[in-house]
Amino acid sequence: MAETGRLTHAAPAAPALSPVTLLRIAIIVTVLVGWELLSRSGWLYRDVVPSWIAIGHALFDLLTSGEYYFNLAVTAGEIGAALAIGGLSGMAIGILLGANRFLSKAFEHFLYYLGPTPKIIFFPIMIMWFGVGPGSKIALGTLSCFFPVALSAAAGMRQIDKVIIKVGKSFRASTMQMVWKIYLPAMRHPIINGVRLGLGVALIGTLLAETKLSNKGIGFLIIQAYSIFDMPRMYAMLIVLFVLAIGANALVGRLGGLHTIRR
Amino acid sequence: MSADASARRSDPILVADDIYVRFDTPEGGVVAVDHMSFDVNPGEFVSVIGPSGCGKSTLFNVIGGLLTSHQGIVSVAGETISGPHQSIGMVFQEESTFPWRTVIDNVAFPLELTGMPKQKRVDRARHFIKLVGLDGFESRYPGELSGGMRQRVSLARTLASEPKILLMDEPFAALDEQTRLLLGDKVLQIQQQLKQTTLLITHNITEAVQMSDRILVMTYRPGKMKRIVNIDLPRPRTSEIVGSEAFGRYVAQIWADLREEASRGMRDQEDHVLHHEAPAS
Numbered sequence: 001m002a003e004t005g006r007l008t009h010a011a012p013a014a015p016a017l018s019p020v021t022l023l024r025i026a027i028i029v030t031v032l033v034g035w036e037l038l039s040r041s042g043w044l045y046r047d048v049v050p051s052w053i054a055i056g057h058a059l060f061d062l063l064t065s066g067e068y069y070f071n072l073a074v075t076a077g078e079i080g081a082a083l084a085i086g087g088l089s090g091m092a093i094g095i096l097l098g099a100n101r102f103l104s105k106a107f108e109h110f111l112y113y114l115g116p117t118p119k120i121i122f123f124p125i126m127i128m129w130f131g132v133g134p135g136s137k138i139a140l141g142t143l144s145c146f147f148p149v150a151l152s153a154a155a156g157m158r159q160i161d162k163v164i165i166k167v168g169k170s171f172r173a174s175t176m177q178m179v180w181k182i183y184l185p186a187m188r189h190p191i192i193n194g195v196r197l198g199l200g201v202a203l204i205g206t207l208l209a210e211t212k213l214s215n216k217g218i219g220f221l222i223i224q225a226y227s228i229f230d231m232p233r234m235y236a237m238l239i240v241l242f243v244l245a246i247g248a249n250a251l252v253g254r255l256g257g258l259h260t261i262r263r
Numbered sequence: 264m265s266a267d268a269s270a271r272r273s274d275p276i277l278v279a280d281d282i283y284v285r286f287d288t289p290e291g292g293v294v295a296v297d298h299m300s301f302d303v304n305p306g307e308f309v310s311v312i313g314p315s316g317c318g319k320s321t322l323f324n325v326i327g328g329l330l331t332s333h334q335g336i337v338s339v340a341g342e343t344i345s346g347p348h349q350s351i352g353m354v355f356q357e358e359s360t361f362p363w364r365t366v367i368d369n370v371a372f373p374l375e376l377t378g379m380p381k382q383k384r385v386d387r388a389r390h391f392i393k394l395v396g397l398d399g400f401e402s403r404y405p406g407e408l409s410g411g412m413r414q415r416v417s418l419a420r421t422l423a424s425e426p427k428i429l430l431m432d433e434p435f436a437a438l439d440e441q442t443r444l445l446l447g448d449k450v451l452q453i454q455q456q457l458k459q460t461t462l463l464i465t466h467n468i469t470e471a472v473q474m475s476d477r478i479l480v481m482t483y484r485p486g487k488m489k490r491i492v493n494i495d496l497p498r499p500r501t502s503e504i505v506g507s508e509a510f511g512r513y514v515a516q517i518w519a520d521l522r523e524e525a526s527r528g529m530r531d532q533e534d535h536v537l538h539h540e541a542p543a544s
Contacts, residue, residue, distance in 0.1 A: 163357040170327055170353040171373040171424060172346075181375070185363045 050232040058232035059239065075206065075217040078134050082141025082202040087195055090149030095183065098157020108154065115147040120208050127213060137209045137217065144205030148197035156190025157183065196252045203245060275302035276460055277428050282335035284321050295321040297485035303428065303462055308454055310463045310471040312517065313481030314525035319464045323432040326462065327353045339427065352426030356433040360405040360416050366392060367401040369416050373424035391419040394453055411442040429461045435470065444502040447473055455499055468521065469505060472513045480520045483528040490520055
């Protein structure tokens, strides 16, 4: 995540293996070795804690099968669509609420109440409306993503320095010029933050929905592996998912890091 | 007063006629600007000076067209304004550069709004950056510059829009005294070079006397015109003039006027605090 980015930047200046790095390596090695010992001890039922060798095999099978990539693409597409629909609508609504005191007073309370509600409770409704296919997953991801983006866009809009708005007006900027050249760049940090939070919850919403009721996607494969008790395969998928989530977060963080300006 | 008479002969470029602004507050209305009329001639440097809270900034916003709920008329070259006007370029007291734009993109901003071709606006922005002495910093971000440099970026940005009237609201208020004096020199030099008509709002007597042809002294609430002082000091001037005897006389004269107003303002603010704490205790 952001941590990783900063570490690689700092690496040339710091000694090759700082105490922190050593401790981190030690923790990872301990967990890996502990896991392996536990799997070979026979204390637990077979395959509850599969050996790393078994997980490695499963991972290899997974990464060489076309079926896996097809389902990965389905899930990625669902998350991307959810982020696009939820993020853009959240941004538009957030800017509207941030700009208009009346609308903000009238509607923002609802956002605050609905925001923390677990969106999975709406999943049955989404299935009725959009079916068991990707549609209902996109709907749930969109719903999850909308709230954090809308709330941080509204807050970001209100935090814009008043004088910067005055500058735009004094140069007679049109409404569209104000939005594109003043409001949006001035609130880039809260927006990136909102998208980051939105990406996280869109991922959770989509995958959760896939594990509940679906016929495609990574969530579906995971729950399928679980139901036939193919634990190495399940763990292999969790590992890949974990790596992908870190990658996606780093990407959004990198976007937010562009033109970081001290003031 | 011969300088005044000769200045009157040309047509004024900016006319403020009977400006009156009243704000509603919980304790009733406050008159911020009370029937002020004045005009500014082409090429002239005029300062408006007054104690804190006298309505100077309100006047700034009215002339800049950002505040339209006023009575009276502001006109530029005979044209009555009803909102921000292209002939008036504003420089604000607060930090107002865009932190996400480089120096050159900040300065080119007003040109970008008018749809000027990229090469042309870059050239023009470069010219004004050089004018304020920031050449070499074109591709820096405001966050990398000092407060005085950032205020010069704001000045260059406003000058790049080539306004007929430069309208400034205490542009150096947030800077330290030495930077303020040096920056004052820079502004004077640019003003003479461009023959730029300038209206400066300030509470700083030294600054006003150093730069102005005329100073309009305002009263404390309601903000009325108290006196107009013509400054007959030779030009070109620099901050070195601050030490001269004539300069000292002007400062003393204006301070005599302002002292009364400023102490009235101070008493009023003390009363305000007392009055508002009374019900609570």
